[in-house]
Amino acid sequence: MNQPDKPTGNGTTRRQFIQTGALAATSFFIVPRHVLGGKGFIAPSDKLNIAGVGIAGKGFSDTNNAFNKGANNIVALCDVDWSRDQVKKNFEQHPNAKRYKDYREMFDKEAKNIDAVTVSTADHTHAVIAMAAMQRGKHVYVQKPLTHNIYEARMLTEAARKYKVVTQMGNQGSSNPQQKQMVEWFDKGLIGKVHTVHLWTNRPVWPQGIPVPQADASVPADLDWDVWIGPAQKVGYTPAYHPFKWRGWWNFGAGALGDIGCHIMDVPFRVLGLGYPTEVETSIGSVFLKDWTPEYIPEGCPPSSRVELKFPESAKNKQAVTMTWSDGGLRPFRPEFLPEGEPMPENGENGVLMIGDKGLMVCGMYGNDPKVYTKDGKKFEAAKIQTDGPALPENGHQVLWTEACKAGFNSKEHKGLTSSFDFAGPLTESVLMGNVAIRSYTLRNANANGRGFSYPGRKKLTWDGKNMKITNFDEANQFVSRKYREGWSLTA
Template sequence: MKEKQQPTSRRQFLRTSALAAAGSFFIVPRHVLGKGYIAPSDKLNIAGIGVAGKGFSDVNNAFNKGANNIVALCDVDWNHAKEQFAKHPTAKKYKDFREMLDKEGKNIDAVTISTADHTHAVATLAAMQLGKHVYVQKPLTHNIYEARMITEAARKYKVVTQMGNQGASHPHQNIMIKWQNEGIIGPVHTVHVWTNRPVWPQGIPVPQGGDQVPDTLDWNLWIGPATKVGYTPAYHPFKWRGWWNFGTGALGDMGCHLIDPPFRVLGLGYPTEVEASVGSVFTKDWTPEYIPEGCPPSSHVQLKFPATSKNKSDVIMTWSDGGIRPFRPDVIPPDAELSEPGGANGVYMIGTKGVITCGAYGANPKIFLNSGKSPESKTEPINVPDLEHNVAWQEACKAGFNSDKHKALTSSFDYAGPLTETVLMGNLAIRSYDLRTQRADGKGFNYPGRKKLLWDGKNMKITNFEEANQFVKREYENGWKLV
C-alpha cells in the first residue's frame, strides 16, 4: 500500500518472491524436499484469497470434503469471511495476501483467488512467482494487458492454472464440439450471445463515498491498485461490478460463461475488430447522463474473428446485455423452448445448414437444421459441474505442470487468457463509445469513439483510434505494481 505500514512490506515481499522464483518447482514427495512439494497421493495444502461470496464455494470445493487441507485464509473483510473462518478453524487468517504468502508460502501448494476483478492479477502473479498453482475466478483479469501478462507468467513459472468458468467443464460442451466436427450445421458465420445482466445497479450516478469503514474491513487493502475512493456499501461486498474502477460489468460477469462455448467449439482466437453501442440514461430532456466511471445500463457489441481450422468461415459475434436479446433465426420454431428457462442467457451459433443453441455454461445444447431433420438434442436440466471443474484442477496440481491432467484442463490460462482478452475487448469498445471532445462551435460534443475499432491482437493495440488504447491496461495506484 502507499504509506501505511503493513506487516510485510512490498519490498520484502518482492525480494522473497524473486528468491522463490529463481528455483524450479517440481512435483516430488514432500518428505524428500520439505513442505511445499507434494507427491500425487498427498493432500494439497491450499490457501484462499477472497474467501466469501463466490470465494466461499471456491475454497470449499478445493477442500473437497477433506481431500485437501485448507491451511490459510485471506480476506480484507473478516466479518464477510466469518462463515468461512468458522468452517476451517485451524487455517491461519490474514487480511493482506502478501503477508500470507510471505509467512505461509513454504506450507502452501496451491491458491484459490476470488477477489473483486481489480485485484485478480496482482494476487495471481504473486502466488505464481512463489511457484503456487492457482485457481482464479472469472474474468481472469480486469484488463487485456493483465490477461496477457498472467498467461505468459503461468508458462514461465510452470504452475497449474484454471479459471473459474465452471461451464468449461460441462459435458454438454463435448456434444457441441462433436456436432461441429461432423459438419452438421456447416461453417458457422454468425454467433449471437446474450444475458439478462446486470442484475445489480448500473448506469447510475457515482456513489458518494465517505461512510464509516467497518472495523472488520481494511478498505485500503480492498482498493488495492485501483483509484482511491471513500468507502460505501454501494461498492462492497457485491455492487463493485458496475464500476470500471473495480469491475468489468455484465460482460465481465457472464462473458466467460457465455462466449466460452462458441470460442471453444469454433476454435476462435483474437478478434480483429470490434464495435459497440450502449444504452443511455436521461435525467433531463435530450441530454443523456454521461458517467464514464460506470458501466452502462445495457450494451451491444460486435466482434469479428477470422476463419480457423475448426471453422472455415469468418465469424461475426454479437453480445447483448441489459435484457436485450437477439431475435431467433427462422429455422427455430416460433414457440420452441430455448435452452434456458425464460431465455435469460443464451447462445446462437448460426451455420450454413442450421443453428446450435445453448444456455449459460454451455448447458442444454439444441440443434435446428434447415432441412428439418435435426439429430437428438440434449435437454437435461442445467447442471453446472462447479466441483468437478475445481477437482480437475486439484488432480492436475498433484500430477504436475507437464502432466496429461494439466493439459486436459478445460480452462488453463493458455485457453482462459485469450478468452478473457476477447471478453475485455468488448469492454474496451464500450468504454471508448462515449469518449467525447468538445465541438469547435462549443455546441455539444464529438464522439470519435463511435467507430469500428481495428485490433492488432499480437501487439495488443487498436490501430485506428489511439485514444481507445488507454483501456488496454491501467496505471496502478497506491504503490502497487504488476511485476
C-alpha cells in the same frame, strides 16, 4: 489437519513431492494407501495444501469445492472483510486454517506451507494476487473474468508458462460435459460453417448506469478498505461499492461483460476454435438525468450495451465470424430454422446462438441444454447432464484443477483442463475487448447541439491482438491496461 512443508525421505519437500511426482523415482517400496488406512483413505502426501483469497460468495464455493470433503487441506484463509457471514462460516469449517486480511502477509508467512491458491476477489485484484502466487510457484484457480483488463490477462498467461504452474479460470461451465457434445456436433458438420454468433444476458442485475456514489460512509471495523482497493485508484468507502456492487464501476469491475462474458463466450470460442478478434464496435444505452441531454458517466459501466466483434476464420471454422453481444436485457430476435414453439435458451435471459450455412446451435449460459436445428428440419438434443460424479460443473471444475495440481504442470491432467490460462487468457482478452470499445464510447465528441455522438471520424476499432493495440484510435489504448496506484505493480 495442516501438512507442514517438511522434507520427505528423499530430501525433497512435501510440496515438491506433489508437484514433481518424485516418489516414483525413489528406491523404497511403496505400500498401497488402502493397506495403511483402509478403503477411501487418502495419504497426507496426496493432499494439496490450499489457501483461499476472497472466501465469501464464489470464494466460499471455490475454497470448499477444492477442499473436496477432506481430499485436500485448507491451510490459510484470507479476506479483507471478516464481517460477512460466509467468511465466518469458512473460518468455522476450517478451524486450523491461518486467518489473514492481507494476502501479502499471508504469502510472507505461509508460502512454505501452500501448494495452491484460489483467488475469488473483486476483478481489480485478480491479477496482482494470482501473479504473487505464481511467482512463489503456487498453482492458481482464479475466478472469471481472469483479469480486469487485457494487459493483465496476457501477463498471467505468460507467467503461468514461465513459472510452470497449473492454472484454471472459474468459468465452471467449461467443465460441463454438454459442451463436449456441442464440439462433437460442430465437428461432424451438423450446422456447417458458422458465420454469425449471438450472445446475450440479463446482466447487469446490480445498479449500473447511475451517478457516482458519494463515498461518505465510515469504513466498517472488520473491513480493511485499503487492501480491498489494492491497485485501483483510491476512493472513499461506500456500501455502493462493497460488497458485490463494485461490478458496475470501472475502477473495480468489468461490467456485465466481465461478469458473465467468460461463461457465455466460452461456448463459441471453444466450439469454433476462435482466436483474437480483429474489429470491435459498440453502442450503449443512454442515461437521462434531465430532459434531452444524455449523461455519460466515464467512471461507471452503462445500463446496457451491444458489442459486435469480428473474428477471422479459424482452423476449425473456415469462415469469418461476426459475434454480437447484448446485455441489459437486450437479446436477438428468433432466428430462422428455430421451429415455432421451441423456446430461446433460458427463457431468453442468457444464451448462445450459432448460425451456420446448414443450421443453427443454441444453448444456455454454461452450455446447458444444447440443441441443433438443421435446415432440413432435423433436431439434435443432448442427453441431460449427470447428477453426480467428478465432471459436474458445480464442483468438478475445482476438483479437476486440484487433481491436475497433484499431477504437475506437464501432466495429461493439466493439459486436459478446460480453462487453463492458455485457453482462459485469450478468451478473457476477447471478452474485455468489448470493454475497450464501451469505455472508448465515452471519449466521443458531441455535435454542436450536444446530441448525436460518434467515434472521432471512425465507426469501428481495429485490433492487433498479437501486440495488444488499437491501430486506428490511439486514445482507446488507455483502456487496454490501467494505471496502478503508488505502491502497486504487476511484473512477471
